[in-house]
Amino acid sequence: MPGSTTDRQNAGPGKAGAYSVPQALAAMADRGFRLTAPRRAIATAALRQERPFTAEQLVADAATGDGESGRSTVYRTLEILAALGVLSRILDASGRPVYVAGAPVHRHHLVCDACGTALPFNVCPVADIADALARENDFEVRGHLLEIFGTCGDCRTESP
Amino acid sequence: MPGSTTDRQNAGPGKAGAYSVPQALAAMADRGFRLTAPRRAIATAALRQERPFTAEQLVADAATGDGESGRSTVYRTLEILAALGVLSRILDASGRPVYVAGAPVHRHHLVCDACGTALPFNVCPVADIADALARENDFEVRGHLLEIFGTCGDCRTESP
DNA sequence: GTGCAATTGACACAACGTCTCATCTGAAAT
DNA sequence: ATTTCAGATGAGACGTTGTGTCAATTGCAC
Known part of the structure; x- marks a missing residue:
């Protein structure tokens, strides 16, 4: 049951297309993706970032903090989140792909x-x-x- | 002596900022770079391309065709040519860096x-x-x- | 021709990302 | 609550792209 605890924000991304963690998870569930522990951890870590981050940064993060997710899982989950519009994949000044919160539209x-x-x-x-x-x-x-x-x-x- | 053989185009890059091979070599010489055999081969190969190409493609090209240049040399020379405005480094749809002929201005x-x-x-x-x-x-x-x-x-x- | 600094290239290394496959698990059905 | 199984995981091998090192080589100024 998404958005339960305190029913924060209600449905859909808030201002500026920003997703909360429960909203992001709900979006995944809606599309038929399973809500696994690694996915929760990765979505949480991704949406916690205040600056653009690389996939590899999250791999490192995931290894130490939250739930210990494997490299493949991090890459796969970021791809899903980007496809859902929770994150966007942009390029930094060196042309390296980085992720930021928000839809790419x-x-x-x-x-x-x-x-x-x-x-x-x-x-x-x-x-x-x-x-x-x-x-x-x-x-x-x-x-x-x-x-x-x-x-x-x-x-x-x-x-x- | 750049542009010798048939005095093609005369001095400076021709229309649309395109460099001929002799012009590119002259530009390198002007900036104090030595005109070595690998550099000639790489400049020739780079300017022969009709489509954007990756550094690695030229590495493969150089290995088979012209003058057998090492990987490091290809990367270094492409960097020089890009810095001189003979080539530009752009990004393809996947965000991978590719080179095209012409100044990036x-x-x-x-x-x-x-x-x-x-x-x-x-x-x-x-x-x-x-x-x-x-x-x-x-x-x-x-x-x-x-x-x-x-x-x-x-x-x-x-x-x- | 000689000398020297620039250049080369083979190789090791690192970062980034993909793929495979045995194992595990969320969630639907019962 | 238990069963079931397709979807998901993650360890590790692998591929690609790019950088760094260093002994050997070579342009080019003299």
């Missing part, structure tokens, strides 16, 4: 090179030109990737 | 999922919003990454 990020924080923004400047580009080049657009790299205010004040 | 790509072709385009919709985003979020923008994924016309007609 038209999400783009200001990624700080220093602290790794990924600030999402919803303005999509690509939509405007995608149609024109598609026509001009006879190209059927399926999706796009936009990450803006730089330094956030906090990191600039810390190290000038 | 405000280059963005229409990347075909089927055949891998990367069609460059120069319209930069990011510039328009980058300033506003930077102000709103106190973020100092250093660069960005924009790739549009989909299917090109050729691939659509081939497999409907």
Whole structure:
């Protein structure tokens, strides 16, 4: 029975598409995925992160903390969570895949090179030109990737 | 003496920022890099590619064809060529780094999922919003990454 | 031609991710 | 509550991509 204990938030992701752990688990159950101990642990660990994290970080986390999940399970579960829109897989400044909380739908990020924080923004400047580009080049657009790299205010004040 | 044999194109990269092999070698020499046999072979092989290619592909190429260059040398030389603007390192639809001919300056790509072709385009919709985003979020923008994924016309007609 | 620093490449190593398969377990049926 | 079995796990082998080391080699300036 999802969302039981204190019936927190009620159904569906809250503001900004953020899922709580029970909501994420409910989403998995809805799609027919079993709610196993490793999956609970991984979902909890993933949603606890405040910054973008790599799969390998969670593997390390899982090994020490919570429930001891194997590498394969971590990778598989992250993939599921990403498919469900609980997490998004984006790329950091080096092109390495990292996960952040939230659905990927038209999400783009200001990624700080220093602290790794990924600030999402919803303005999509690509939509405007995608149609024109598609026509001009006879190209059927399926999706796009936009990450803006730089330094956030906090990191600039810390190290000038 | 770059561009000798038939004085192709004359000095500097030709249209669309494409380098010929002699021009690429001249660019390396200008920056103080030695013109070694492996570097010639790798530059030649890299500029011969008509589609984006991975470093590992060139390693395989180099092993069989031209001049037998080691893995380290291929990676190092590609890095140099990218730094000189002879090649750009972009990311394919899976987030894997691939190289394409041409400078990366405000280059963005229409990347075909089927055949891998990367069609460059120069319209930069990011510039328009980058300033506003930077102000709103106190973020100092250093660069960005924009790739549009989909299917090109050729691939659509081939497999409907 | 000589000398030296840049370059090479074989190899070891590391990070990241996939795959397999014997074992285990959630949850539906009873 | 027990049974049952497909779905899930995880240890470990494996593949790929990339980096680091270091003795041997080689461009190129003199």
